[in-house]
Amino acid sequence: MSVTTVPIHPIKKGSLTKIWIGVLLIVGAALLLAYTGTQNVVVNGATNEQFLAANADEDGVETTASGLQYKVIKPGEGPSPVATDTALVKYEGTLRDGTVFDANEQAPMPVGAVVPGFSEALQLMQKGGEYRIWIPSELAYGEASPGEQIPPNSLLIFDVTLLDFISAAQMEELQRQMQAEGAPGNPRLPGQ
Incomplete structure (x- = not known):
């Protein structure tokens, strides 16, 4: 019995490198x-x-003692608002799946009268600052649902820009001025 030999051709140079x-x-x-x-x-x-x-x-994400998470996208300058101030903010709120439930280009907000997580985040920011914030449900609406767009126990995600803020005293002065200008019995005549 004879064995037939089959010649094995050598692998071309660089083929092994291409395989790897x-x-x-x-x-x-x-x-x-x-x-x-x-x-x-x-x-x-x-x-x-x-x-x-x-x-x-994740890089840049900070967690506060309450469980609020935030990331500074763009730092602001100057002091931060306090709970008694009114902030002017630009924001977009989304759920974890990316569903946008609210957005506004210029919304005045009493800092202490919004959900606790949003209030806490505003008090961390400075004028001109842009933050992304993650609000756990217990710092948002919890088991309550403010509407169909936000299910109970929802984690809320906001992109927020703090445009400006004013103190409670400045807000009261503005309200007095507006009332004085439009008060009945105090008509403004042309040229006044």
Whole structure:
């Protein structure tokens, strides 16, 4: 019996390198898909507590003692408002799934009369500052639902810009001026 020999052709130069590059690209793509899938589960499938725990590890995210999370997008300048001040803010509020439930380009807000998490965040900001804030449900509406757009126990996410703020005394003075200008029995004549 004879053995037939089959010649084995040598591998062309550079082929092995191409194979390893292909293997590394496939592994890299698999890791990227796994990470993206995990992030999607954290964002959409996890509990609020799991989401906030994962979010706390993101670059630039700070967590306060109350559990509010914020990230400074653009720092502001000067003092911060206090609970008795009225702030003028630009904001967009979303749920974890990205649903926008409210937005406004210039909204006056009494700092101490909004949900506790939003109030706390405003008191951290300075004029001109832009923040992203994550408000746990217990610092927002909790089990109550203010409307159809915000389900009970919702974690709220806001992009907020503090445009300006005024003190309670300045607000009272503005209200007095407006009342004096439009008070009945005190008509303004042309040229006054």
